[in-house]
Amino acid sequence: MIHREVADGLERLWNVRVNCIWEADESSRHGEVYIFDHVFKQECTNSDVYGSVVKPLVDSFMEGFNATIFAYGQTSSGKTHTILGNKTDPGLFQLVSNQLFQHVADQVDKRYLIRCSYIEIYNEKINDLLDKSNQGLTIRRYQRKCAA
Ligand SMILES: Nc1ncnc2c1ncn2[C@@H]1O[C@H](COP(=O)(O)OP(=O)(O)OP(=O)(O)O)[C@@H](O)[C@H]1O
Numbered sequence: 001m002i003h004r005e006v007a008d009g010l011e012r013l014w015n016v017r018v019n020c021i022w023e024a025d026e027s028s029r030h031g032e033v034y035i036f037d038h039v040f041k042q043e044c045t046n047s048d049v050y051g052s053v054v055k056p057l058v059d060s061f062m063e064g065f066n067a068t069i070f071a072y073g074q075t076s077s078g079k080t081h082t083i084l085g086n087k088t089d090p091g092l093f094q095l096v097s098n099q100l101f102q103h104v105a106d107q108v109d110k111r112y113l114i115r116c117s118y119i120e121i122y123n124e125k126i127n128d129l130l131d132k133s134n135q136g137l138t139i140r141r142y143q144r145k146c147a148a
Pocket of ligand 1: 073074075076077078079080081082
C-alpha cells in the first residue's frame with residue numbers, strides 16, 4: 001500500500017513495509033531505502049506500537065534488565081500522541097503502566113516499590129510533568145490501588 005505525505009505543498013508517495021520505507025516515485029527516490037527496527041503504517045494504533053516494540057521491553061525490565069522508551073522527533077511528529085494518547089487510543093504511558101501494575105498484582109508473594117518520574121525535554125528545558133497532568137494522576141491512582 002502506498003502512503004501519501006504532503007509537506008510544504010509537495011506531495012510524496014511512500015511504500016511502507018515492516019521495517020523500511022522508500023519513495024514510490026522512481027524519478028525522485030534515487031534508490032534510497034530507509035531501514036528501521038520497525039515502521040508503523042498510519043492506520044496503526046498506539047496499542048500496535050506497544051505490542052510490537054514496547055511490551056517486550058517491559059517484560060525484560062520486569063526480569064531485571066534496564067529499558068528505555070522515549071519519543072524523539074520534530075514538532076507535530078506525534079510524540080505526545082504516542083506517549084500520552086487519548087481515551088480511544090491510550091498512549092504508551094497508560095499501556096506500560098497497565099502492564100507494570102498488572103505484573104505487580106500477579107506476584108502475590110513479592111513486594112515491589114515503584115518510583116516514577118515523568119519529564120519532558122522541550123526546547124532544551126527539562127519539565128517535570130508528573131504533577132501537572134492527568135497521566136500523573138493515573139499513576140498515583142495505581143499506586144493507591146496496589147498499596148490497598
Ligand atoms: N499516530 C497518530 N494518529 C492520529 N493522530 C496523530 C498521530 N500522531 C500525531 N497525531 C496528531 O497530530 C498532531 C500533532 O501530534 P503531537 O502533538 O503528538 O506532536 P508532538 O510531536 O508531540 O509535537 P510537539 O513537539 O510540537 O509537542 C496532534 O493533533 C495529534 O493528535
